[in-house]
Amino acid sequence: xxxxxxxxVRAKDIPGQKEMKQVFHxxxxxERLPHAMLIHSNEGGTGLALALHLSQLLFCEQPEAxxxxxxxxxxxxxxxxxxxxxxxxxxxxGNKRVKKKEDRHSDSFLPEWREAIKANPFxxxxxxxxxxxxxxxxxxxxxEESASMRRKLALRSFxxxxxxxxxxHADKMNDSFANKMLKNLEEPxxxxxxxxxxxxxxxxxxxxISRVQIFREDHVDEQExxxxxxxxxxLDPQVAMNIAFxxxxxxxxxxxxxxxxxxxxxxxxxxxxxxxxSRDISGLYKWSERMARKSRDAQxxxxxxxxxxxDRCYRMGWLEMNVPMEGEEAxxxxxxxxxINTANVGGFLELLEEVSFHIERNVxxxxxxxxxxxxxxxxxxxxxxxxxxxx
Numbered sequence: 001x002x003x004x005x006x007x008x009v010r011a012k013d014i015p016g017q018k019e020m021k022q023v024f025h026x027x028x029x030x031e032r033l034p035h036a037m038l039i040h041s042n043e044g045g046t047g048l049a050l051a052l053h054l055s056q057l058l059f060c061e062q063p064e065a066x067x068x069x070x071x072x073x074x075x076x077x078x079x080x081x082x083x084x085x086x087x088x089x090x091x092x093x094g095n096k097r098v099k100k101k102e103d104r105h106s107d108s109f110l111p112e113w114r115e116a117i118k119a120n121p122f123x124x125x126x127x128x129x130x131x132x133x134x135x136x137x138x139x140x141x142x143x144e145e146s147a148s149m150r151r152k153l154a155l156r157s158f159x160x161x162x163x164x165x166x167x168x169h170a171d172k173m174n175d176s177f178a179n180k181m182l183k184n185l186e187e188p189x190x191x192x193x194x195x196x197x198x199x200x201x202x203x204x205x206x207x208x209i210s211r212v213q214i215f216r217e218d219h220v221d222e223q224e225x226x227x228x229x230x231x232x233x234x235l236d237p238q239v240a241m242n243i244a245f246x247x248x249x250x251x252x253x254x255x256x257x258x259x260x261x262x263x264x265x266x267x268x269x270x271x272x273x274x275x276x277x278s279r280d281i282s283g284l285y286k287w288s289e290r291m292a293r294k295s296r297d298a299q300x301x302x303x304x305x306x307x308x309x310x311d312r313c314y315r316m317g318w319l320e321m322n323v324p325m326e327g328e329e330a331x332x333x334x335x336x337x338x339x340i341n342t343a344n345v346g347g348f349l350e351l352l353e354e355v356s357f358h359i360e361r362n363v364x365x366x367x368x369x370x371x372x373x374x375x376x377x378x379x380x381x382x383x384x385x386x387x388x389x390x391x
Contacts, residue, residue, distance in 0.1 A: 014046050014053060015228035015251060016220040023215070024054045025066035033058070035188040038170070038196040038204075038212040043304070044250030045217050047197040048168055049121040052078075054195065055086050055164045081114040084158035087165045088113055089149065091125065091139030091172040095132055105144040122252040125169055126301050136295050141167070143176040150180075153189065162191045170196040171203035178205050185211040220249045233258055242324035248308070265305035270332060272306075273339075276376040277384075284373040292365035299365060303356040310348050313340035343386040344379040351375050 014021070027033045041047020057063060059074035068075050077083040089106050090113060092098075098108045106113070109132055116123055116131050129139055149165065157163045167173075173181060185194065185208065196212060198204065222244040228251070229240035235258070247253035268291075275283040291299060315321040317337030325333055340348070351372055358368045 013228070013232050014049050015224045016218055017046055017050060020050065020215055020218065021053070022066070024050075024057065025063075028054075028057050028063075029066070033193055034213040035192060036185050036194045036196070036212040038198065038201060038209070038214045040201050040214055040216045041197055041199050042217050042219065042250070043199055044122070044124060044247070044252040045199075046122060046220070046251055047199070047217055048117065048123055048166075050215075050217070051166045051168070051195045051197050052117065052121055055083075055166060058162055058164065058193070059083060059085070081117060085161065085163045087149075087152055087163070089141060089145055089165060089167040090128065091141055091169050092132065093134040093137040093139050095134050102144055102147075104142065105148045106141075107148055120252070120255065122255060124252045126298055127252075129295065129297065134295075136293060136298075138295055138297065139169075139172055141170070141173045141177050143174070146177050146180040149184075153184065153192070157191065162193060164193045164195060167194065167196045170198045171200045173204070178208060182207055182211070220251060222249050225249050225251060225254055229254060229258070245324065246312075265302050266309060266329065266332070268302060269306050269309050270336075272373070272376065273336065273380060276373065276380045277339075279377055281374075284377070285370055288366055288369035288373055291369045296359050296362075296365075299359050299369075300356050303352045303359075307349060307352050310340055310345060310352075313337040314345045317341065338387045339380060339383040341383050341386050341390075344383040347375070347379045347382075351379070 039047045039050050041050075053068075056068045056075060056078040057066075059078055060068040061072035061074050062069045068078075070076075070079065074083070078086060081088070088110070090109075092104055092106060092109050094101075094104055098104060112132050113128075116128060120127070125139070129137075152163075152165075167181075181194075182205065194212075196204075196208075201209060201214070222241065225244040225247070226237065226240040229235045229243060230237050233240075233255075235243070243254050243257050247257055272284075272287060275287055291302070294302075312323055313333060313336060316323050316333055317339075318341050323333065355368055355372050359365055
């Protein structure tokens with residue numbers, strides 16, 4: 001990977017989203033901010049960064065041209081994520097440090113949260129689970145969080161102005177929290193703003209959706225993302241454009257690619273395909289057992305990543321589209337892409353979508369993955385047969 005300049009990425013450094021930011025700035029300036037807002041974020045997108053930016057703008061004492069000044073007391077505290085009137089709610093679960101059920105709420109994880117979002121305001125859920133070492137569990141926003149929020153709502157704001165609750169991945173609310181949250185939305189207290197962020201708002205209660213104003217994140221185009229990487233990560237423009245293209249303009253994915261030699265999900269996919277190619281049933285069974293031990297969120301993330309790998313292979317091998325790659329990753333795609341063709345690409349896509357569907361509905365993961373692995377053997381060799389016929 002080429003050398004680059006390390007620069008801190010701030011919440012206001014958001015590629016694209018110009019229209020949404022303008023709307024936020026105008027609402028704050030005119031003091032007509034809705035008491036309940038939902039930012040519908042894209043996968044690997046900017047939803048969390050937008051919520052952080054809006055909260056900073058709300059507490060900035062002297063905004064400049066609609067942007068936070070970054071030097072006043074309000075800005076310095078929001079940038080360090082220590083402002084007493086900004087409260088963060090996010091999915092958690094027990095770990096080695098937090099063992100008691102009553103402690104499974106966001107306040108117990110604030111030090112890790114502040115460190116994580118300061119390092120990366122485009123944080124993804126799977127990375128958060130890794131940061132708090134619960135990657136093999138399902139995170140949730142539950143009853144314990146309700147008690148914590150109720151105590152905060154009972155108090156006045158620290159500085160007598162706004163109070164903001166940023167609820168990240170709001171679709172992870174369980175029924176207990178969601179029903180209590182609904183009451184807060186129905187009976188809002190003065191100058192209390194709820195900022196919900198979700199990639200899957202369809203999973204929220206319809207009654208909650210009906211009480212929030214929805215803001216849909218725009219898709220970031222490749223040039224916007226490349227310019228962002230040049231400006232804030234010091235990349236060469238061509239390298240930045242290549243990364244933007246490979247990440248399909250997902251901001252978080254692009255930032256991760258800068259800092260690693262290979263996607264860990266790609267490593268997992270390569271192992272799966274090698275075992276399928278060699279018809280190693282015992283190896284596939286052990287691989288399925290290992291995959292099943294991961295959290296459901298991690299397994300679904302693998303399905304999404306595998307689908308992208310397959311799509312890229314098909315475009316490179318059979319549509320002859322150029323996808324810029326370097327190093328070992330380039331070698332893998334060059335060698336493997338001919339195996340993904342019209343004989344199997346549709347079957348693979350349906351297979352992974354079905355796996356994701358079953359995992360989300362709590363079907364036995366080991367059985368799901370082993371059954372999928374047997375199908376993968378058939379699909380890999382169907383692709384191999386067509387490749388041989390073409391040659």
